[in-house]
Amino acid sequence: MNEPIKIGDYRQFPAGEGRKCTVRGEEIGIFNLGDEFRAVSNRCPHKGGPLSDGLVLGAEVICPVHSRKIDLKTGSVANEAEKVKTFEVFLKDGDVYLKL
Amino acid sequence: MTASGEKLRRLVVVGNGIAGTAVIENVLALKERFEIVVYGAEAYVGYNRILLSDILSGARELRDTLLKNGEWYFENNVRLCVNNKITSVDPLKKAAFDGEGKRVPYDKLVIATGSNPIVPEIPGIEKKGIFTFRNIKDAEAIISFSKGRHTVAIIGGGLLGLEAGVALAHRGLHATVYHHGDRLMGQQLDDEAGTILKKELERKGIGVSLNHSAVEFIGRDSVEGIAFSNGRAYEADMVVVSTGIVPNVELAARAGLQTRRGIVVNDFMETSDPDVFALGECVEHRGRTYGIVAPIREQARVVAASVSGKKGVKYEGTVEATALKVAGIELVSIGDFSGTSPGSESLTYSDRGLSQYKKVVLQGNRVVGAVLMGDTGDHHRLLQLVKNQADVTLFRKTLLTGATGGKGDGRVVLSDEDVVCGCMGVTKKTIVEAIQKYELTSREEIGEKTRACTSCKSCGPLVDQVLQEVLGGEFVPVAEKPKTFCRCFSISQKELAAKIRSTGLRAVSDVLNKLGNGVGCAYCKPGLSYLLSEIWAGNHREERSARFINDRVHANIQKDGTFSVVPRIYGGVTSPAELRRIADAAEKYKVPMVKITGGQRIDLLGVKKEALPSIWADLGMPSGHAYAKATRTVKTCVGSEYCRFGVQDSTSLGIKMEKLFEGLHAPHKVKMAVSGCPRNCAESYVKDIGLVAIQTGWEIYVGGAAGMTVRKGDLLATANTDEEALRVATLFLQYYREEGNYMERTYDFVVRLGMEKIKRELLDPESPRPAALLERFNLAKTAVAEPWKAEIEGRERKARFEELAVINE
Numbered sequence: 054m055n056e057p058i059k060i061g062d063y064r065q066f067p068a069g070e071g072r073k074c075t076v077r078g079e080e081i082g083i084f085n086l087g088d089e090f091r092a093v094s095n096r097c098p099h100k101g102g103p104l105s106d107g108l109v110l111g112a113e114v115i116c117p118v119h120s121r122k123i124d125l126k127t128g129s130v131a132n133e134a135e136k137v138k139t140f141e142v143f144l145k146d147g148d149v150y151l152k153l
Numbered sequence: 154m155t156a157s158g159e160k161l162r163r164l165v166v167v168g169n170g171i172a173g174t175a176v177i178e179n180v181l182a183l184k185e186r187f188e189i190v191v192y193g194a195e196a197y198v199g200y201n202r203i204l205l206s207d208i209l210s211g212a213r214e215l216r217d218t219l220l221k222n223g224e225w226y227f228e229n230n231v232r233l234c235v236n237n238k239i240t241s242v243d244p245l246k247k248a249a250f251d252g253e254g255k256r257v258p259y260d261k262l263v264i265a266t267g268s269n270p271i272v273p274e275i276p277g278i279e280k281k282g283i284f285t286f287r288n289i290k291d292a293e294a295i296i297s298f299s300k301g302r303h304t305v306a307i308i309g310g311g312l313l314g315l316e317a318g319v320a321l322a323h324r325g326l327h328a329t330v331y332h333h334g335d336r337l338m339g340q341q342l343d344d345e346a347g348t349i350l351k352k353e354l355e356r357k358g359i360g361v362s363l364n365h366s367a368v369e370f371i372g373r374d375s376v377e378g379i380a381f382s383n384g385r386a387y388e389a390d391m392v393v394v395s396t397g398i399v400p401n402v403e404l405a406a407r408a409g410l411q412t413r414r415g416i417v418v419n420d421f422m423e424t425s426d427p428d429v430f431a432l433g434e435c436v437e438h439r440g441r442t443y444g445i446v447a448p449i450r451e452q453a454r455v456v457a458a459s460v461s462g463k464k465g466v467k468y469e470g471t472v473e474a475t476a477l478k479v480a481g482i483e484l485v486s487i488g489d490f491s492g493t494s495p496g497s498e499s500l501t502y503s504d505r506g507l508s509q510y511k512k513v514v515l516q517g518n519r520v521v522g523a524v525l526m527g528d529t530g531d532h533h534r535l536l537q538l539v540k541n542q543a544d545v546t547l548f549r550k551t552l553l554t555g556a557t558g559g560k561g562d563g564r565v566v567l568s569d570e571d572v573v574c575g576c577m578g579v580t581k582k583t584i585v586e587a588i589q590k591y592e593l594t595s596r597e598e599i600g601e602k603t604r605a606c607t608s609c610k611s612c613g614p615l616v617d618q619v620l621q622e623v624l625g626g627e628f629v630p631v632a633e634k635p636k637t638f639c640r641c642f643s644i645s646q647k648e649l650a651a652k653i654r655s656t657g658l659r660a661v662s663d664v665l666n667k668l669g670n671g672v673g674c675a676y677c678k679p680g681l682s683y684l685l686s687e688i689w690a691g692n693h694r695e696e697r698s699a700r701f702i703n704d705r706v707h708a709n710i711q712k713d714g715t716f717s718v719v720p721r722i723y724g725g726v727t728s729p730a731e732l733r734r735i736a737d738a739a740e741k742y743k744v745p746m747v748k749i750t751g752g753q754r755i756d757l758l759g760v761k762k763e764a765l766p767s768i769w770a771d772l773g774m775p776s777g778h779a780y781a782k783a784t785r786t787v788k789t790c791v792g793s794e795y796c797r798f799g800v801q802d803s804t805s806l807g808i809k810m811e812k813l814f815e816g817l818h819a820p821h822k823v824k825m826a827v828s829g830c831p832r833n834c835a836e837s838y839v840k841d842i843g844l845v846a847i848q849t850g851w852e853i854y855v856g857g858a859a860g861m862t863v864r865k866g867d868l869l870a871t872a873n874t875d876e877e878a879l880r881v882a883t884l885f886l887q888y889y890r891e892e893g894n895y896m897e898r899t900y901d902f903v904v905r906l907g908m909e910k911i912k913r914e915l916l917d918p919e920s921p922r923p924a925a926l927l928e929r930f931n932l933a934k935t936a937v938a939e940p941w942k943a944e945i946e947g948r949e950r951k952a953r954f955e956e957l958a959v960i961n962e
Contacts (some may be wrong), residue, residue, distance in 0.1 A: 060958055067952065069662075069698030072959040083957070103714040107700040107764075108679075110447070111672040117702045117710050119228060120675065 057143070057150035066090070066149065071105035071114060078138060083142060083149065084125055086112055092142035092151055098135040109153040161188040164460060165249055165257055167239045167404065168265030170202055172433030172449045174220045175578075178604075179457030181229055187261075187460075189231045192251065194238040195288055198223060202267075202288070203446060206313075209292045210320035213475035216862050242408035244426040261428055261460040264405055264416060268398035268434040268444065273308075277370030282391040284315045287303055287398070293867045295321070298391055304326055306379055306389035308367050310337040312477065314395035314520050315354070319480050321393070322359050329360030329389075331367065333379070333396075340444075341475050341486035342534040345503055346510050346524050350479065353508050357480050400435045400442055405945045415442045420467040421459045422452055431457045439470055447471055450578025473534050474575070476529065482508060483529040488522035488539045490514055497521065500553050513552050518544045520552070533615050537571055547645070573619060579605035581619055595620075638675040638895075646684070646894055661685065661699035679704070680895035683782065683818055687890060690929070691936025697953075706954065707940040708765055709780035711758065715764060718757040719779035720772050722817070724789045724808035724827075725753030731774070738771045752786035752824065754779065763955045769941040775815070776941045782896075783818040784825065784886070788809040788836065792829030801846030806875050807835075810844070813879060813888060816937035820893035820902075823886065838865050841899040842882050847871070851878035855885050855911075856903030864900045867908045870916055884915045884923055889928040918947025 060074055066085040071108035073095055074081055082095035082105035091112065095104050102118030109115075112125050128139040141152040164180065164187040166173045173191055180187060193199060199220040207213040226233045236687040238252045242262065249257040270285040272278065282302075285293050299305065299321060307318045310332030318328040320786070330337075336347035337354075351361045364383065370392065371378040391608035400415035409419040411425035415437030422430050422438075432452040434444055443449075448471040458466040492514040501512045509527035513520055513535065520538040525531060538545060538622045545552060567573065569582040587593060587602045596616050600607040606616045638646045647670065658664045661681045665673045673681070678699040685693035697705050708716035720735065735755055739747050745759035754777055756928030760768060769776075778785060787810050790796065807827035814825070826835040837843030839859035843866050845852045850873040857866025869885060872878040893902045903911060914922045933939040944950060 058960055060960070065952055065957060067698065069696070072952075072957040075959045077961060100712065101714070102712075106705075106710065106714070108675055108701060109698060110674060111679070115675050118712060118714070 055152065057152050060149045060151050063144055063147055063149055067108050071107065071109065072152075073103065073105040075090065076151060079153070081140060082114075083151070084109060084114065086125070090142045090144060090149060092140040093123065093125055093128055094138040094140075096137075097121050097123070098130060098133065098137060104137070159641040161186055162260040163188045163190065163258065164261045164263065164662060165239075165259040166191040166263045166265060167242075167249070168263075168267060168433070168435075169195070169199040169235065170265065170267055170433070171199070171220065172265035172267065172453065173263070174199045175449055175453035176265065176432065176456050176460075177229075177231055179453050180460065181231075183457055183461050183463070185248070185457075185461040187364065189229075190257065190328060191226075191231060191233050191239055192239050192257075193233070193235045195290070196236040197289060198226075198233065198235065200289065204294055205286070205289070206316035206320045208289070209286070209295060209317060210295075210323040212323075214863070215289060222861065240402060242404060242429070244408055244410070244429055247428060249715070259428075261430065263456060263460065264424070264429065264435060265433045266401040266404055266435045269401045270395070271397045271399050272394065273367075273396050275367050275370060277372070277376070278394070280370050280372050281375040282372075283370060283376050284391070284393050286313060286393050286395055295391075295393060296324075299324060299326055302390035304329070304388060304390050306331060306387065306392045307395060308379075308392060309395035309397070310334070310361065310363070311340060311395060311397060312338055312475075312479075313398075314393070315350075317393045317395055318354075318359050319357075321337065322357070327358075327360075329362060329387070330354070331362050331379070331387075333364070333366040335363050337361065337363075338479075338484075341484065341490070341524075342526075343491055343512065343524055345501070346484070346526050347415065349503075349505055349508050349526060350482065350484070350508050352505065353482050354480050359480065371676075390786065398434065398444055400437065400648050402435060405429075405431065405435070414435050420455075420469060421461060421464055422456045422468055430459060432456050438468065441470065443471065443473070445475055445577040447474060447521040447572075450576065451572075454578060472536070472539050474539075476532055481526055483525075484526060485523070485525040485529045485532045485535075487524075487536050488514075489516075490522035490524045492522070494521075496558070502553050511553055515545070515549075518546045518549075520545055525843050531610070537567065541568070567615075567619070573615050574603075574605035576612075577604045577607060579603050584616065584619050585623055588620065593620075594624065628923070638680070639674055641665065641673050641677050644668070646680075648928060650684060650688060651684065657690055659685060659692070660694040661696045663694075673699070676896070679782075685818065686818060686935070686936075690932045691938075702703075703780040706765055707776055707780065707944065708760070708761060708762075713759075715759045715761055717779070718768055718772075719750060719754050719777035720762050720774035720775075721777040721811075722754050722786075724787055724804050724813045726789070726804055726808060727755075732773055734774070738768050741771065750777075750779070750786075753788050754786055765954055766941075766945050766950050770945050775939045778816065781818060782821050783816065784811075784814040784823045784826070787814075788824075788826040788840070790827075790829050790832075790834035792827075796829055798832060799846065800848055801829055801851065802827035803827040803835065803844075803846060806844065806851075806878065809875070810879060810882065813883065813934075816939065817886070817933060818891070819886070819890050820895050821898045823899065825882075840866065844882065849873060851875070853878055853881045855883070856899045858898065858900040862898075862900055867903055869908070869912065880927075881915070883930055884926050885911070887926040887933075888915060888922070891926070891929070 054080045068085050071082045071084040080095040082118055083092045083102050097116040099121045102116040106117045107114040114123050128136040143150055169191050170532040200218040239249045242249045270287045285291055305321050305328050307314045307328045307330040310330050318330045322328040337350050351438040354361050366382040368382050369377050369380040370376050378386055402412040402416050405416040406412045416431040418431050418436045418438050422432055424431050433449050452468050455466050455468040472488050476485045498515045499512055503510045512524045514522040519542050523535045549708040563858050567581045571581050573581050583603050593599050596606050599605055606612050607613055638649050664681050665671055679701050682699045699826050702710050739757055744757045748756045750756045774956050787807040789804045789807035793799035793801055823841045825842045826840040828835040828837040829846045837845045840859040843854040843857055852871050853869045854866030855869045858864045870881045914920055
């Protein structure tokens with residue numbers, strides 16, 4: 054279960070944007086921050102907005118539905134107690150891998 | 154229920170005015186987990202009642218006085234029930250009952266029912282044309298009745314009565330204030346100040362008759378005059394009765410809670426029932442009731458702490474202090490200003506010629522009250538002296554001359570606990586901490602973090618003083634600092650645009666790295682995208698990551714993450730074939746909702762992102778740009794082609810205009826309309842650009858709005874031909890595209906620049922502007938590409954719209 058899963062070629066991830074993928078029923082947003090990748094559960098804890106469609110600012114993403122600000126490194130949501138789940142994601146030989 | 158399954162306690166707030174809203178703000182700030190429900194008897198989101206006289210005078214509209222917008226309630230999960238009055242409360246069963254008889258159980262209840270106007274029992278008071286003045290409905294009724302009427306009598310020379318008189322005089326009515334006592338504003342002013350105020354009002358054309366007690370309203374159906382106890386009688390077309398307020402204790406009294414003049418509360422703002430709290434004008438605390446806003450802020454903080462079980466914070470009463478402006482004169486009244494208590498002394502300075510008056514009341518070595526008139530620069534200093542009960546022996550000689558008119562130091566000595574902003578109840582300590590923690594440098598930033606100086610703004614100089622104390626020489630007072638584009642830049646939009654032109658930067662990331670902080674924010678990234686595309690007329694380097702999702706996928710994101718598709722239908726004129734294609738596409742993609750929009754277009758709602766390019770291809774129609782800060786639809790009426798009343802061909806001109814402006818982005822959305830006659834069926838008067846047909850051609854209105862803001866557009870010009878009308882509309886659009894601040898709608902733009910300047914720049918035959926504007930408009934037009942077509946044909950379609958991977962192993 055804990056084996057890294059290959060998601061795809063890094064060129065499929067435009068810099069400064071998120072992309073959505075579904076792994077074993079879990080919707081995950083993978084973000085190319087330019088110098089690293091980050092992955093979080095794709096639904097905003099507020100009202101379920103798709104984070105992969107949000108505007109990326111540094112290492113934060115702004116939910117496109119009600120502008121909640123989510124820290125992609127820690128999963129914490131600005132001014133909220135709830136967090137989004139974070140996942141380990143890494144680049145190897147030009148491919149992006151995700152660990153659940 | 155929360156995610157963890159815990160059942161939330163329910164807090165029910167009765168009353169959606171300043172007090173109710175302040176309690177909710179404070180509870181939210183404590184991060185207490187409550188299910189909050191607020192009831193308001195009026196049909197509006199809560200508004201700032203203090204500004205009611207501005208609505209009456211026409212200086213402000215309702216929208217400018219709202220305490221919160223609808224989004225705030227939504228964002229904070231506060232359920233707002235407007236136009237619904239809580240009619241009874243059963244404290245034993247911990248339930249309230251609303252106007253529909255529905256039971257509303259609560260864990261904690263807050264009563265903030267405010268006060269009611271006193272309606273004196275004077276014969277004839279039921280006649281038409283007699284009003285109280287306490288809420289929006291009153292203001293609206295007074296305004297509508299005042300149309301075409303000439304004289305208004307105000308019964309009552311208190312603060313509200315005078316404000317009503319001044320406001321109605323401003324509307325062109327001949328106003329007279331009849332006051333039963335021998336001094337105006339007896340609650341706030343002494344004899345000398347009252348005399349100066351009376352003279353000042355009379356100079357402004359407002360009549361003042363003291364010692365006049367009304368005994369009868371005369372007239373058949375509507376009021377025609379008033380008889381007074383001194384035997385005199387005067388004519389009046391309408392009457393505003395403003396004889397004071399009385400705490401609204403009805404609900405509490407019926408619930409069996411202890412009431413006297415107001416609802417009795419202790420220092421924790423508890424009523425006689427430990428789960429019911431009350432605050433604001435409806436309460437009586439230590440035998441006192443208040444009719445001003447400052448106590449509410451202090452009380453709200455205590456209520457929030459008490460309902461959250463953090464009992465301990467106490468409310469110990471407020472020094473009465475009123476600062477206001479009547480008929481253009483500034484007035485301040487603090488504490489015990491009369492100077493008639495045994496053992497008190499008064500220091501006074503009076504100049505009736507200049508309408509200036511100052512009085513400081515001492516009790517022993519302490520200042521207990523003051524009245525300032527005309528020059529109120531000493532307001533905060535004196536208020537602090539009263540609050541701190543400071544010994545003034547050493548500077549008694551300068552108490553009167555102290556810090557008036559900005560001469561001398563003028564600084565107020567503030568301790569940490571001193572309240573700087575009375576409206577919002579913010580202490581110096583809170584402001585100092587916010588400045589240090591967030592590195593704040595301006596009033597605006599402090600307002601954002603602490604809400605200080607966001608209501609009446611009279612504490613601005615005091616906030617500046619705190620900034621000065623904390624920042625020292627680094628502080629630049631607000632007036633000298635131009636507004637920057639956003640926090641990521643230290644220069645304004647105008648300077649930024651000039652720098653972009655001179656340095657030749659063409660990508661958002663380059664501008665951020667070279668001229669800004671390198672990261673950007675949710676305002677400047679999309680803002681720069683617009684600015685760059687505008688400056689380089691499409692020859693910029695597009696960075697999709699700097700765009701909002703709507704602009705990335707050319708569709709409007711909905712609450713569930715699906716999108717809406719609005720195809721372009723020029724002028725709202727369609728055909729059976731086009732409708733058939735839309736119907737086919739809606740069926741094929743199982744579109745959950747097909748809706749006619751407010752702008753006369755067809756909206757396909759609930760489309761998945763992946764399906765967007767194919768549905769566009771099947772539709773075969775251009776984008777309606779319903780998602781963008783760009784020119785939107787041109788709404789049209791039938792016009793002279795079919796309508797019996799139409800005087801010009803509005804559909805043809807509407808279609809022409811929509812084609813001409815199609816695809817142009819702007820600082821914000823631009824809604825348009827063309828109406829075939831002044832009946833205005835296309836609602837042109839309330840559009841960003843609206844054309845209205847007249848016998849001789851067209852009127853061009855700009856800056857109209859009918860959203861959360863409602864504003865009738867200003868007439869920019871009258872044109873004799875279709876071509877001339879389009880030329881003027883084009884000039885305005887391009888002018889707005891170049892001079893508008895990002896996210897500034899035309900209704901703010903025209904107010905900021907002023908119609909005179911806009912007319913001078915665009916219409917004056919001597920102005921060099923039109924030729925340059927038209928040239929750049931044409932250049933921008935050549936750069937417009939149809940976004941849907943470009944995506945359908947584009948190579949990156951898959952990466953832009955489709956889910957990356959679905960893995961199930």
